[in-house]
Amino acid sequence: MRTPRWPECHIPEWAEGLSKKDQQASILKLVEKVVLRYQNEKSIVMWQVENEPFFPFGQCPRTDKGVLKKEIALVKSLDLQDRPVAISDSGEWSFWITAASLGDKVATTLHRKIWFKELKSYVLYPLRPVFYWRKAQIIARLFNKEVIGGELQAEPWCPGGLNKCSALEQKKTMDLGQFKNNIKFAQETGLKEFYLWGAEWWYWMKEKQQNPEIWEETKKLFK
DSSP, X not given: OBOSSTTOXXXXXXXHTSOHHHHHHHHHHHXXXXXXXXXXXXXXXXXXXXXXXXXXXXXXXOOOHHHHHHHHHHHXXXXXXXXXXXXXXXXXXXXXXXXXXXXXXXXXEEOOEXXXXXXXXXXXXXXXXXXXXXXXXXXXXXXXOEEEEEXXXXXXXXXXXXXXXXXXXXXXXXXXXXXXXXXXXXXXTOOSOEEEEOHHHHHHHHHXXXXXXXXXXXXXXXX
């Protein structure tokens, strides 16, 4: 239900007619198959169980914490390499307490310029890097757990999704200048690790829009 692409939270058509119990059973079955299929991949360093399970968005019902605990336990029972489980949460609208109580790591989102549907306009979050740093220190003190950047905005945020957004509209929330600013902001939070959100878009810009500037800029980050 909570997928890493727009609309990010929706019940698939084939599952809409299932009872809640059968939906949950299908979720656990999927988790099992994913872990068994990829558990020997060396590139996997941790498992993310669900996508921002405690942040309400999209068309999904509220997360059942009991089912989430079963998912986490299932991953740990199947993974022979005992890799950590990360629980993601909103960087701007959460203090990560529940996520930290369940996961081995907290994976925070970090978005800078977004479409705010309530205001029907684009908004630049009026936050400073220290906002994330101090919350991470609280988690470290209370739970002795690390906070990483699990979703750093490196692509546009458009109402209705990128596929319905013109190139001109996309520039309102992401261009090379904004990309560099977001990277600098993330570095100033003091968090040691970030996963960037937008690789498909960089590639699309390079291949379909003949604009490789962000694609080339990212190469400097991954040397």
